[in-house]
Amino acid sequence: MALAYSDVTIVVDERDDLFYTRAALRAHRPEEGRITVQPTPANNSPTALAHDMLYALGKRLAPGPNSPDVWLDSVNAAWLAAAAWGVATGVRHVVVPRAHLLTIRRIDQLLAWREMTGAQLTLLWQKAPRGLPPALARVERRISGRDQFEALLAEPGPIPARPSFPPALPAKTGPAAVTVVPRQSPAARQPQETRSASMRPGQRAHPCTGAMATAQLVQAAPAIEIASEEAAALAALAHPLAAGALSVLAFTRAGLGSLRFTRDLDITGDVSTVKIHGIGHRYCPLYPVPAWARPLLAGARAHHRLTTHPPADSVFAPVMLAEARHLRAHAGRLPRLDLTLPVGILVP
Template sequence: MTAGGPPPVTVIHDKDDHPAWTTAAHAAHEPALGRLTVDPSPANGAPAALAHDLLYALGKRLPQGGEKYGTWADSQRPAWDAVATWVLTHHIGHLIVCRTDRLTHARQRQLLALRERCGIRLTLLWHRQVTPALRTLLEETPHHIIETLPQARIALDRTEHSPTGTPSAGQQRPTEPAPRRQDGGQWITSPAPSDGVVTNRPKRARCQGAPKLAPTTSSAPSARGRDHTPADVLAARLTTVAHPLHATALAIHAVTGADINQLALIRGIDINETATTVKIHDSTAHRRCRLYPLPTWTRRLARAAGIHGQLKDRAPDSPLFPLITVQDGEQLRLTATGIRYHLKPTP
């Protein structure tokens, strides 16, 4: 969150519901510059529907096929935790919401809560006369109202510094993996484990976190065999995974070959501060843990897992992927199936 709190809420008052105002809002959508526009689907009665809309606007896709156990996205808190994590990870500094007047009061409050949690600029488009409901919503929130289209366009094009203090405007565009060949939708085979660097733990000494290793810019995860699909294809698929912990766990699996039990042992401190190294534990005994360098394409996902842990106030030495073994990793397997990735079975 930014020092001193987020900027005041901007309400763009389109009292005549003219298409030009919504068109301007859609044109402002530029996630690479820190601006995100969402056009909610208020007819959706699911409790986490608005969170789902934001995840879709961020390019994420919800898990499918979880009828047997349900999915994390069915509940409001996990869904909004995912939204907040991705907003911070992708340095979104300005959220623009169309059709705010059609949202329920509870969903409007969810937007204000996200603004506070992430320290972002929030712009709300109100497409009818100002109502007492809007005044009630904003009575304790700093805000200003814009009522002309030229002023609205200026407000919509505002690009904020990211909540982490890094400029998200033209000075710095986040780099995304660019596939070198078209993704034909084929299944990606789980790679064979690479060797890593063994770390010996002295008796009665605590297992330390991951140190910094020599950086690697390799774009390909460690894998052997003809069935290997280039990492840029897997990276592109992982950018669509809605849950940040699932995306990170699958990226680490692709690099290290760690199975679900090993993924469950990874702690927050087992990814170093620069997200360039991960430690994989041999067992709860921690006798011969291994260090693996993280390729460039995995590092944003690794940072997302750390941000998620901070938002949830998890201790740095607590598990990075809590509940990853619930139903024998069923939720993670659903995610892997959704991106057509073969997750290594647990021994």
């Protein structure tokens, strides 16, 4: 069997036994890294299955013809978003009932998504197997029978169930630590690292280190608390870059000019801390990432890495340029967070 199909299983249910569908629906446990994706019947949109995947991942696309999620009507954008959320939330097993109703193109999309995420894929083929398309006919792992299917759902997947987001380490104490205290003047609260980057006219800017290195010297500024309802609304946003950018703005109230320069290396490996950059890197504070925001920032970073950007590239630049109007529209749908003014400067 080809390596590309080593984690793909066909469950043959020629009689369309209701048991298999019910078992698949019961298996939907995102907290355990297993989701069940139900294809929307008779939806001919090229992005329909990607949207079904996003829905299974807990994301909700904004409705309407002028929706801020209209950029997810692009097939590549929608599947990339689904892959980023799958990676960020640790999906290890995806079960798709009624796969025999999918077109060859959508089956190819599912297989490509599996390649990007490394997750296990189980397709319920609820008709005679002689109709399998060529891509699935090469899959050697086929099962039939209730016991086999239940055992399959109990198997561990090829990747961990959910990334661990441990609490941030205590800030370093001692003479090397610099405490960032709110309401001080900018000059007083600049970390030592970024004060040294202050420039004379014509002087080249000093390169700014990433969050991990800075965290060894600088204590993080306090994050702003938001209500659970607003956190849930941000968590439901479908596009990882929009969700990540708005979440950072919500708990830091940083300016968009600062967020524009946030790089992959400005997010610690455990997504516990993010670094925001000031003009000329004169003031680049650290912020602890609240628990509710860590999966969202992880989704933005996964999206960045799946598009093969290097660590020194800006994570949020794409959503602040070509797709800025969509970010602004999402901010307007979250009035209690009061993000419309800072985001509004992106669009005339």
